[in-house]
Amino acid sequence: MxxxxxxxxxxxxxxxxxxxxxxxxxxxxxxxxxxxxxxxxxxxxxxxxxxxxxxxxxxxxxxxxxxxxxxxxxxxxxxxxxxxxxxxxxxxxxxxxxxxxxxxxxxxxxxxxxxxxxxxxxxxxxxxxxxxxxxxxxxxxxxxxxxxxxxxxxxxxxxxxxxxxxxxxxxxxxxxxxxxxxxxxxxxxxxxxxxxxxxxxxxxxxxxxxxxxxxxxxxxxxxxxxxxxxxxxxxxxxxxxxxxxxxxxxxxxxxxxxxxxxxxxxxxxxxxxxxxxxxxxxxxxxxxxxxxxxxxxxxxxxxxxxxxxxxxxxxxxxxxxxxxxxxVGNIVYGKAHEYPSLYFYYVFKNLAKINKLYLNYQISQDKKGELNIAVEQCLTNVELNLLQNELEKYFKNDMECVILHSKNIQTNSKKHKSFISTI
Incomplete structure (x- = not known):
């Protein structure tokens, strides 16, 4: 039928x-x-x-x-x-x-x-x-x-x-x-x-x-x-x-x-x-x-x-x-410099490849030099440090990163966006 x-x-x-x-x-x-x-x-x-x-x-x-x-x-x-x-x-x-x-x-x-x-x-x-x-x-x-x-x-x-x-x-x-x-x-x-x-x-x-x-x-x-x-x-x-x-x-x-x-x-x-x-x-x-x-x-x-x-x-x-x-095209703003949003891909890819740490994430930026990073998984202190260290490799001291873990980052009816900027 x-x-x-x-x-x-x-x-x-x-x-x-x-x-x-x-x-x-x-x-x-x-x-x-x-x-x-x-x-x-x-x-x-x-x-x-x-x-x-x-x-x-x-x-x-x-x-x-x-x-x-x-x-x-x-x-x-x-x-x-x-x-x-x-x-x-x-x-x-x-x-x-x-x-x-x-x-x-x-x-x-x-x-x-x-x-x-x-x-x-x-x-x-x-x-x-x-x-x-x-x-x-x-x-x-x-x-x-x-x-x-x-x-x-x-x-x-x-x-x-x-x-x-x-x-x-x-x-x-x-x-x-x-x-x-x-x-x-x-x-x-x-x-x-x-x-x-x-x-x-x-x-x-x-x-x-x-x-x-x-x-x-x-x-x-x-x-x-x-x-x-x-x-x-x-x-x-x-x-x-x-x-x-x-x-x-x-x-x-x-x-x-x-x-x-x-x-x-x-x-x-x-x-x-x-x-x-x-x-x-x-x-x-x-x-x-x-x-x-x-x-x-x-x-x-x-x-x-x-x-x-x-x-x-x-x-x-x-x-x-x-x-x-x-x-392409999403710009991340540091205090003094600009970065491609592609950096986030490599941050989390490196964590998965090197540390076997697989994370679901969504990053938002409302102010230059500041990032809010929401992670779905619950992170240990060791895992938090791994993420912070990886972020510092790419952004040095040009960015303040606030990491919030154990967060629900899924939406009900829209495409999931890994990076959202209001700047």
């Missing part, structure tokens, strides 16, 4: 999805040379479409004297685009292509102003097919019963609409974090095949199961975190509660799926869908499939590190993102 419901909904919404999924299951066995040849073919097509149909890119490419693309290296001739340009020139970036079917896509707006754009059915279906290919690595079909964590702030009518959509996708979720809702969700998980959504919410439910010694779901094939960074400190609770580690799906509304973690723990780039560059530790993304709103050399706003090897036991040759380290 649920397979039939899902297929009916899919055929109505994304009629080209099956064709794309079949292609992706073939291309996942390609060599790196074959993948790059496909990328070049799609890049040529994208740039041609953008130049002929997007007023913004027509001006930009003509100004730079870019006539056509001959190699993947030619991509570097095109200037980098930021969220600022996507917002300021939104109308001109859109192409004048006649689309039989398109969707209005929105970014979350958690890192600034929300972006709205049109995405054609073909690109939307390719993106969904890319996700479903990742599911296939875990023997999961999208119509299997699944638990879902996402932000919610629903009116009664929106709740009804959401429940109808969830029915078509054999999906259940929580609408509050009251204990009775949590208990009901955990009960439903007993028959679920996969669990997905905000990583901080998955962690929260895992912790609830463990603390209350509730029956552990035994049929889960995949636990997938997305939209937030998966903290190393989450994995022990998740493994204990679900018998699986939390895997990573990485992407954005404007870029589509960028990478998906394989069963051997590597984040493989969705090379058929995107080209990823690493420039000064920042990710630059080109969406190869979307023509309605071209995304070419887009500065997404994350720090990453690409792996120097494509070797993986899974056999795929798709390039690998070694780590996603955090958001």
């Amino acid at each position: 649920f397979k039939l419901l899902f297929n009916i909904g899919q055929q109505l919404r994304n009629p080209s999805l099956i064709k794309h999924l079949e292609f992706l299951k073939v291309s996942e066995k390609w060599s790196l040379k074959e993948l790059e040849a496909y990328q070049l073919e799609k890049l040529k097509e994208l740039v041609c479409v953008a130049k002929e149909n997007s007023p913004y890119f027509k001006r930009l490419l003509n100004q730079k004297g870019i006539v056509k693309i001959e190699s993947l290296d030619d991509l570097k001739k095109i200037p980098i685009t930021s969220k600022k340009e996507l917002l300021a020139f939104n109308k001109d970036i859109h192409t004048n292509l006649e689309l039989n079917k398109f969707f209005t896509a929105n970014t979350s707006g958690t890192s600034g102003e929300a972006l709205k754009f049109k995405r054609e059915e073909r690109a939307d279906s390719f993106n969904r097919a890319s996700i479903f290919r990742g599911y296939s690595w875990y023997n999961v079909k999208p119509w299997y019963k699944n638990g879902y964590f996402w932000g919610f702030n629903f009116t009664s009518s929106e709740k009804i609409k959401t429940k109808v959509l969830d029915l078509f996708q054999h999906r259940f979720r929580m609408f509050s974090y009251k204990n009775n809702e949590l208990d009901l969700f955990v009960t439903k998980l007993q028959k679920a095949s996969y669990l997905h959504g905000y990583s901080s919410m998955i962690y929260r439910v895992a912790k609830y199961i463990n603390e209350h010694q509730l029956p552990k779901p035994i049929h889960l094939k995949m636990v997938k975190g997305t939209s937030e960074k998966i903290m190393d400190s989450y994995q022990a609770e998740v493994q204990k509660a679900f018998g699986l580690k939390m895997i990573n799906e990485y992407g954005a509304a404007e870029t589509g799926i960028i990478a998906f973690e394989c069963p051997f723990g590597n984040m493989h780039i969705n090379m058929e869908g995107v080209i990823v560059e690493e420039i000064e530790n920042e990710i630059i993304v080109t969406n190869l499939q979307m023509h309605s709103f071209p995304i070419i050399r887009y500065k997404l706003g994350d720090y990453i590190k690409l792996s120097k090897t494509t070797d993986c036991k899974c056999g795929m040759k798709h390039t690998i993102i070694e780590e996603i380290t955090g958001r």
Whole structure:
């Protein structure tokens, strides 16, 4: 029944999805040379479409004297685009292509102003097919019963609409974090095949199961975190509660799926869908499939590190993102100097790597030279000293750090932010 419901909904919404999924299951066995040849073919097509149909890119490419693309290296001739340009020139970036079917896509707006754009059915279906290919690595079909964590702030009518959509996708979720809702969700998980959504919410439910010694779901094939960074400190609770580690799906509304973690723990780039560059530790993304709103050399706003090897036991040759380290652009203000918020990533990574101290944290700054560091775990004096010493390595005497431990840092319906500044 649920397979039939899902297929009916899919055929109505994304009629080209099956064709794309079949292609992706073939291309996942390609060599790196074959993948790059496909990328070049799609890049040529994208740039041609953008130049002929997007007023913004027509001006930009003509100004730079870019006539056509001959190699993947030619991509570097095109200037980098930021969220600022996507917002300021939104109308001109859109192409004048006649689309039989398109969707209005929105970014979350958690890192600034929300972006709205049109995405054609073909690109939307390719993106969904890319996700479903990742599911296939875990023997999961999208119509299997699944638990879902996402932000919610629903009116009664929106709740009804959401429940109808969830029915078509054999999906259940929580609408509050009251204990009775949590208990009901955990009960439903007993028959679920996969669990997905905000990583901080998955962690929260895992912790609830463990603390209350509730029956552990035994049929889960995949636990997938997305939209937030998966903290190393989450994995022990998740493994204990679900018998699986939390895997990573990485992407954005404007870029589509960028990478998906394989069963051997590597984040493989969705090379058929995107080209990823690493420039000064920042990710630059080109969406190869979307023509309605071209995304070419887009500065997404994350720090990453690409792996120097494509070797993986899974056999795929798709390039690998070694780590996603955090958001770009958040500035931390000392008494005399400024620092990137990336420093926090390394502070807590070092504690985990060197001292085996895994912490969940949220840092806030309301005044220059002062930081409030909330830590979920209860810390001993030794652990407090380790954290203080690590902070001093990066900020010296330029920062007063107040550490508050045994704190609840989870939010009910929003993305978890590791650093919040009001300055």
